[in-house]
Amino acid sequence: MNFMELAINIAKTVKGEIAVGAVIVKDGEVVAIEGNSKEKDNDVTCHAEILAIRKASEKLGRWRLDDCDLYVTLEPCPMCAWAIIDSRIKNVYFGSYDVNYGALGSKIDLREFVGAKLKVYGGIMEKECDEILENCFSDIRKKTGN
Numbered sequence: 001m002n003f004m005e006l007a008i009n010i011a012k013t014v015k016g017e018i019a020v021g022a023v024i025v026k027d028g029e030v031v032a033i034e035g036n037s038k039e040k041d042n043d044v045t046c047h048a049e050i051l052a053i054r055k056a057s058e059k060l061g062r063w064r065l066d067d068c069d070l071y072v073t074l075e076p077c078p079m080c081a082w083a084i085i086d087s088r089i090k091n092v093y094f095g096s097y098d099v100n101y102g103a104l105g106s107k108i109d110l111r112e113f114v115g116a117k118l119k120v121y122g123g124i125m126e127k128e129c130d131e132i133l134e135n136c137f138s139d140i141r142k143k144t145g146n
Contacts, residue, residue, distance in 0.1 A: 003030070003071040004093060004125045010035045010048070011073045011132050019136040022048035022072040024056040024065065024089075031068065032056040048072060049080035053087050065089050073129040075102035075122060078110060085116045093121045095129025 003023050010021030014035040024032040034051035038044060049072055057063050066088035073095045076084060081103035084092060097106045104111065104120045111118055 003069075004073075004095065006030070006033065007071045007073050008095070008125060008128055008132065011129070014048075014136075016040065018074075019132050020048045020072065020074045022052040022070060024052045024068050024070050026056075026060070026065075026068045031059050045079070047077065047080050049076050050083055053083055053089075057087070063087060069093065071124075073132060074098055075106055076104055077101040078103040078108070081110045085110060085114065085118055089118060091119045091121065093124045095123070095125050096133055097122055097126070 003025055007021040007023045010023070010033055011019045014020065017036040017039050020036045022034050023030055032052040032055035034048045034055060036048045037046040037051065049070065052070065053065065056065055056068060064087065068089050069091040070084060070089050071093045075094045075096065075098040076092070077098070078101070092104060099106050101107060103109070105122060
């Protein structure tokens with residue numbers, strides 16, 4: 001299983017949230033796996049990427065993650081993108097583009113504000129990631145009647 005498949009599998013387990021999964025990898029080894037838990041934890045900062053950064057930092061004993069890569073099913077929002085840039089993550093691989101909130105190229109690119117060296121690769125297993133999000137939003141619409 002590749003790392004994006006792992007992120008997809010995590011996203012599929014997220015219930016009652018926007019279905020996003022994130023995996024942080026160092027030297028080919030997984031150091032953190034997280035899914036969104038904003039609703040469950042009643043905490044706006046509990047996006048999969050933020051939680052994965054916290055877990056990786058705790059596990060590695062440092063906040064600089066310059067030797068790590070992040071795999072995430074949805075292009076990071078501005079909050080997450082800034083945390084990724086600030087943590088010095090080396091590469092981001094994401095699945096679905098986010099034309100409304102994407103902050104690594106789709107709506108804005110926060111790297112431009114600070115000249116970040118972060119490399120970003122979008123559209124990785126995009127079809128599979130899009131399908132998870134479409135199903136998630138369909139479920140939300142059914143529950144809310146919208």
